[in-house]
Amino acid sequence: MSAPSEGARSTLLVTAKRLFAERGLDGVSLREIIREAGIKHATAIQYHFGDRDGLIAAILASHEARVDTRREAMLDNYEANATPSARDIAAIMVRPLARELEDQDGRYFLRIYSQVIQHPDGMFVDTGTSIWRWRRHADEVLPPGAAELHTRYSALTFTTVELARRATERPHADDQLFVSRIIDVVSAIVEAPLSPETERLYSERHQRQLLDAKDTTA
Known part of the structure; x- marks a missing residue:
């Protein structure tokens, strides 16, 4: 055969x-x-x-390359011209992915990508090289403690879920308003301060971790 x-x-x-x-x-x-x-x-x-994971990785690969190229260009421009801005950071997250709404192939990708990001097995942690560069810049505008509380992941999850939802609908003549609103919300996620309750719980967890580490090394 x-x-x-x-x-x-x-x-x-x-x-x-x-x-x-x-x-x-x-x-x-x-x-x-x-x-x-x-x-x-x-x-x-x-x-x-x-295997199945290799098949899914191959599906993602060509789209991630396109998304990375767009995001890298936006990051280059950001580094050359911008001061830290939560909305600019949000746009760099959202717009490269939103371009995939332009054709059916891209819409399929968005629906799969959202599943990958949320999969309980944590498959494919590496979601493209540009996302790690984006994370470094996002740290510049995150409130203290927000990075440790996975705010960047929350921004990515919201983005992919909303784009995947849009991708299940019939193609729209214009996605500009939809995309701009996603950027607004992602910007708010990035800038959201920690409440007094969250700060207290975060501090308590940190203290428990220190005690656990001390007990382990004792």
């Missing part, structure tokens, strides 16, 4: 992207993907991608 062709690889990617977007990452079996793609080789996914 001959090995699955590169054409089969492309067909599998297209089919898996649609099925994962429509039915969820855990709602589709590899056997279903192969059957839906019309591939005769039962081990085609293993041959080209290794």
Whole structure:
């Protein structure tokens, strides 16, 4: 039996992207993907991608490269021209991803990407190289303690959930207002101060961690 062709690889990617977007990452079996793609080789996914995670990583890869390119350009401009601004930081998070709303392929990606970010197994922690550069700049505008409380992750999660929701709808003629509003909310997430209650709970947790560390080394 001959090995699955590169054409089969492309067909599998297209089919898996649609099925994962429509039915969820855990709602589709590899056997279903192969059957839906019309591939005769039962081990085609293993041959080209290794396993399910390899298949999902391959789906994300080409889109993440596009998103990274856009975000890196915005970061270059930010570093050259801007003083720290929460809304600018929010825009650098949102706009590169929002461009994926422009075609069906991108909308499938957004629906999958949101699932990946929220997956309970923590799959694919590396969501693109530009996000780590973005995190460094986000720290400049975060209130004290906010970074340790995963504010940046909250901003990313809100962004991906809202874009994925938009991606399930029929294409809109203009997404500018929608995207601008997401940026507003992400900016508010980034700038949100810690309340007295949160500060107290954060301090108490920190003290417990210090005591636990002391007990461990004693």
